Amino acid sequence: MSQHLILPILVPLGTAILLLLLRFIPLARLVVIAIAAVSILGVNISLLSSIYKQGIQTYQLGGWPAPFGIVLVGDLLSGIMMVLGSIIALCALFYSFGYLKEEGQQAIFHPLFFFLWTGTNGTFLTGDIFNLFVMFEIMLMSIYSLLTLLGDKKQIEAGLKLISMGLLSSAIFLAAVGGIYALTGTLNMADLAIKIKPHADHPLVSAVAMLFIGVFGLKAAMIPLHFWLPDVHSSAPTPISAMLSGILIKVGIYAIIRVFCLIFVDLQATFQTFFLTLACITMFMGALGAVAQTDLKRLLAYSSVSQIGYILMGVGFFTVAGMGAALFYIISHGIIKASLFLAAGILKKMRSTTEMSEHGDMIQHSRMFTIFFFIGVISLGGIPPSSGFFMKFQLLKAGLDGAFYIPVVVAFTVSLITLFYLFQSWQKICLSKQKDLPQTLPSFKLLAPVGVLAILSLALGLAASPISELTQAASQQLFSPELYIKAVMGSM
Amino acid sequence: MNSLIFKSITKLVSPILMLFSVYLLLRGHQLPGGGFIAGLMTSAGLVLIYLAYGAERFDWRNRNRFFYYLFSGGLALSFLTGLAGLFMGGYFLKSGFAHVHMPLINEDWEFASAAIFDIGVYLVVCGVCVSLMTLLGEEE
Numbered sequence: 198m199s200q201h202l203i204l205p206i207l208v209p210l211g212t213a214i215l216l217l218l219l220r221f222i223p224l225a226r227l228v229v230i231a232i233a234a235v236s237i238l239g240v241n242i243s244l245l246s247s248i249y250k251q252g253i254q255t256y257q258l259g260g261w262p263a264p265f266g267i268v269l270v271g272d273l274l275s276g277i278m279m280v281l282g283s284i285i286a287l288c289a290l291f292y293s294f295g296y297l298k299e300e301g302q303q304a305i306f307h308p309l310f311f312f313l314w315t316g317t318n319g320t321f322l323t324g325d326i327f328n329l330f331v332m333f334e335i336m337l338m339s340i341y342s343l344l345t346l347l348g349d350k351k352q353i354e355a356g357l358k359l360i361s362m363g364l365l366s367s368a369i370f371l372a373a374v375g376g377i378y379a380l381t382g383t384l385n386m387a388d389l390a391i392k393i394k395p396h397a398d399h400p401l402v403s404a405v406a407m408l409f410i411g412v413f414g415l416k417a418a419m420i421p422l423h424f425w426l427p428d429v430h431s432s433a434p435t436p437i438s439a440m441l442s443g444i445l446i447k448v449g450i451y452a453i454i455r456v457f458c459l460i461f462v463d464l465q466a467t468f469q470t471f472f473l474t475l476a477c478i479t480m481f482m483g484a485l486g487a488v489a490q491t492d493l494k495r496l497l498a499y500s501s502v503s504q505i506g507y508i509l510m511g512v513g514f515f516t517v518a519g520m521g522a523a524l525f526y527i528i529s530h531g532i533i534k535a536s537l538f539l540a541a542g543i544l545k546k547m548r549s550t551t552e553m554s555e556h557g558d559m560i561q562h563s564r565m566f567t568i569f570f571f572i573g574v575i576s577l578g579g580i581p582p583s584s585g586f587f588m589k590f591q592l593l594k595a596g597l598d599g600a601f602y603i604p605v606v607v608a609f610t611v612s613l614i615t616l617f618y619l620f621q622s623w624q625k626i627c628l629s630k631q632k633d634l635p636q637t638l639p640s641f642k643l644l645a646p647v648g649v650l651a652i653l654s655l656a657l658g659l660a661a662s663p664i665s666e667l668t669q670a671a672s673q674q675l676f677s678p679e680l681y682i683k684a685v686m687g688s689m
Numbered sequence: 690m691n692s693l694i695f696k697s698i699t700k701l702v703s704p705i706l707m708l709f710s711v712y713l714l715l716r717g718h719q720l721p722g723g724g725f726i727a728g729l730m731t732s733a734g735l736v737l738i739y740l741a742y743g744a745e746r747f748d749w750r751n752r753n754r755f756f757y758y759l760f761s762g763g764l765a766l767s768f769l770t771g772l773a774g775l776f777m778g779g780y781f782l783k784s785g786f787a788h789v790h791m792p793l794i795n796e797d798w799e800f801a802s803a804a805i806f807d808i809g810v811y812l813v814v815c816g817v818c819v820s821l822m823t824l825l826g827e828e829e
Contacts, residue, residue, distance in 0.1 A: 203781045207772075214768050217761035260780035 201247065202256035202269050204240045205279055205318040208233060213311035220304050230307055234290050237314065238283040245276035249667070253674070253684035255324070263324070263685050264385035270324035270685055273671035274524070278321045278444075278451055281528050284653070285443040285535045286314055288646035289436035292539055295642030296435055296546065306346060306434075313339035313440065320448055324685055326377070326460075327384045329452065330370050333416075336445070337363045343437045344429065351432040362425040366415045373408035376401055377460075387685035390459050390678060397463045406461045406468065410453065417449025419509060420479040423502045427486070430498035431551075435542025438494065442501045443535035447527050450508050454520070457512075458675040459682075465515045472513030477607045480506030484614040493541045493551040496622055497534065500577070503615065504530050507608060511592050516599050521672035522591035525665050529576070529584040529657055536650030537573040540566065543639040543647065544626065553622055557631030563639055565648065567627045572651040574623045576658070578616040584657035591665060692741075699741040706734035717807045718784075724807035728814025735819055739826070747823050756820040763812025770806040782806075 212233035219225045248254060248271050256269040290310060297303050316336030323329050341363070345356040378384060380401050381392040396402055411422070418426040430441050457465060483503025490496040508530070511523025543566060545551050560567045576585035589612055596605040657664060674680060710730035717723030738746055749755075774783035786801035 200775075203775070207775075207781065211768060211772075214761065214765050218758070218765060220757070220761075257780060259774065259782040259784065260778060 200256070201240075201244055202254055202271050202322065203258075205237065205244065205322060206269075206315055208237050208240060209311045209314040209318060213308045213315065216308040216311060223300055223304075226304070226307065230290065233311070234287050237318075238280075238287055241276070241279045241283045241318075244271060245273075245280050248273055248276045249670070253680055255684050263687075264383050264388035267328050268324040268385060268387075268685055269322045270387075270681065271322060272681060272684075273667070273674050274451070274454065275321040277524060277528065277667065277671055278447065279318055281447075281531050282314070282317045282321070282444040285440060285531055285650075286310075286317075288535060288539065288650055289439045289443075292439070292542070292643060292646040293434075293436040295640050296542060302346065306343065309339045309343050309346075310436075313343065317444060317448065321451065324386050325384055326374055326386055326389065330367070330374060333370070333448075334367065336448070337367075340437070340441070340445070344433050347434055349432075351428075352434075355428045355432040358425045359429050362415060366412045369408055370412045373405050373412065376405045376408070380405075385685070386455070386459055387682040390462070390682055391686070393460060394463075402461070403464060403467070406456075406464050409456050409461075410468070410471075413449040413452040413456070414475075415449070417446050417453070417505050417509070418502050419449075419475055419505060420482050420502065423479070423483070426502055427495055427498040430501060430538075431492065431494040435538060435545060438498075438542070439535040439538040442497065442538055443531040446501060446505060447508070447531060450505065450512065450523075450527065453509075454512055454523075454675065457515075458520075459678050462678055469513055469515055472509060473601065473604050476506045476510035476513050477604055478506070479503065479509060480611045481607060484611045484618070488614060488618045490618075491553055493544060493553050493556075493622055493626065494538070495551075496553075496618060497537055497541060500615065500618070501534060503611060504534070504577075506611075507589075507592060510604050510608060511595065513604075514595055514599050514601060516595060517669065517672050517676055518595040518598055519592070520675055521665065521669040522588070522595045524668035524671055525591055525661075526588040528664065528668070529588040529654065532650050532654045532657065533573055533576045533585060536569065536647050536654065537577065539643070539647045539650065540570050540573060543643050546643060547639065553625045556626045557629040559627040563644075565644055566639055569644070569647045569651040570623060570627060572655060574619045576651075576654045578619050579612050580616075582655070582658045584654045584661065587658055587661040587665070696741045699737045703734035703737045706737070707731050710734070714807060714811050715804065718801050718803035724810030725814055727807075728811040729818065731811070731815050732818030732822075735815075736822055739822055744823070744826050747819075752823060753820065756816045756823070758816075760813045760816025760820065763809045763814075763816060765809075766812065767806050767809030770802055770809065773802065 212229060215229055216226055219229065253270060253272045255263070257263060258267045258269065260266070293303070293306060293310070297306055313336055316332050316339060319332035320329060320336065323332055341356060341360055344359060345352050374384070377389065380396055380399060381389055383389055383392055393402060415422040426446070430438050433441060457468070480503050483499050483506055487496050487499035487503060490499060508523050508526050511519045511526055514520070541551050544556055548555055572583065576583035579585045579589040593605050593608060596608070710727040713722035713730065714724060714727035717727065771782045774785070775781045778785060784801060784803045786799055788797045788799055791798050
């Protein structure tokens with residue numbers, strides 16, 4: 198029992214409410230945002246370190262003991278995801294001050310942003326399947342409004358797609374939760390894990406598992422459920438694109454991992470081929486989609502689909518090494534993709550478009566931009582010494598160790614395609630000669646977060662061994678669900 | 690809408706709606722009811738007035754700001770109730786209650802902290818519903 202565990206939800210929630218109340222006092226809002234954002238990151242890091250030292254921690258909301266009340270559970274997986282989310286959110290938040298010029302936009306953007314942060318932290322912490330649904334809704338509600346905030350035509354269209362996707366997935370999620378509740382009579386995930394054991398052969402269990410894959414796959418944009426992603430990620434305001442691609446699609450993956458490593462442990466073998474097939478298709482089709490794009494933000498969005506395939510492949514191995522590699526991939530890809538999206542936003546600010554043919558010769562205008570963008574490209578492409586090399590290396594090694602040869606071959610081929618489209622885009626934007634185009638230099642406020650994330654991804658490559666130790670430990674914890682169950686249910 | 694029947698019925702129905710919503714609000718933490726449903730019911734009464742008597746009834750200075758603070762204040766109230774639980778009971782959202790003897794009517798009344806949480810929810814729902822209605826009804 199630790200009071201610490203409630204803070205990642207309380208602080209952003211309180212901040213969001215405070216920001217609503219301080220709407221007409223811009224300076225006070227600035228101070229609140231600065232203090233809150235840094236302290237959330239601090240809280241999450243210290244939480245991760247205490248989980249690493251002391252094992253899984255739990256917190257009972259309202260003092261109601263599990264399985265009757267809602268319980269928050271912090272294990273290494275949730276700790277890692279929360280720290281990653283906070284780093285990306287902090288950079289996106291800083292970026293938003295340079296990106297949203299109007300005071301009125303900021304007054305709406307920031308409270309919503311903190312509600313989004315509440316939702317993501319809550320999703321990672323909750324140990325109750327229905328509460329997971331609630332946290333998803335908090336996240337989605339904020340995203341709907343943040344996406345359509347600037348109100349241009351494309352964003353409204355994307356918003357419509359996202360809302361229909363969200364409503365559909367919420368309905369299916371509820372149906373799945375209803376099904377599992379009918380079978381076991383509990384919603385607490387640890388309790389579910391115990392009570393579902395005797396029913397492992399019941400047809401309802403695999404049906405519910407399939408529904409969960411559908412819902413979370415829709416969130417994670419796994420092909421064939423990726424149709425909403427390219428529009429949404431490319432037309433969102435850039436700080437939100439970074440959040441969406443950096444952390445929010447990983448929420449879907451997180452939920453898949455959580456459900457399949459805790460509740461449906463017995464179904465892992467049954468669904469393995471299914472996962473790996475989907476992963477291969479997602480990787481390949483996403484990369485093909487990215488090659489065809491002429492717009493940088495759409496290219497990055499398709500590339501996110503493709504990278505989700507890699508992560509799904511790591512999860513689909515269902516081995517300790519594979520899961521650890523997938524977690525490392527999540528961290529590394531989140532940071533790189535956020536940095537690349539923020540870089541694309543700079544282009545958008547300069548010429549109000551992200552069409553690659555409209556840009557060129559950035560190396561003459563901004564050396565820093567070119568370097569940061571290059572770091573992002575080599576990282577995502579998987580060239581050492583960037584973190585991207587280690588993420589792909591670990592994943593492929595885990596695949597070879599587990600004798601999954603076909604997925605490894607597909608992954609290797611796709612990484613060549615990835616390298617191709619990334620270098621092509623970098624070459625078009627930074628090197629190709631363009632004459633007499635109006636240029637405004639990117640401001641410090643926009644360039645700094647891109648730089649921080651790019652350097653972080655390099656640092657992650659240099660510090661790959663401690664980080665992968667951490668992810669391996671997290672993965673070992675995931676494959677011994679009895680630890681989680683014991684932490685929640687006590688000595689039962 | 691300028692219909693005498695609608696206006697007279699509104700005059701009759703909306704006070705009942707609002708009174709009943711307060712009843713639902715106060716019993717909500719023990720029995721069916723609660724802040725959300727009560728807030729919706731109050732807003733329904735307000736919407737009826739808005740439709741029957743026109744936007745002028747809601748046309749006072751700083752109206753939008755008033756409703757804005759109504760719902761953000763309600764959110765803050767609910768949040769603070771949760772925090773109070775954390776500091777006084779040891780858990781976030783921990784609720785407490787007390788029985789207070791009412792002198793004149795000579796009865797024991799129960800006061801629960803959950804009721805304060807519900808009032809916060811009530812304010813949020815009322816504020817949001819009325820804001821939506823007046824903002825959508827505004828002329829560009």
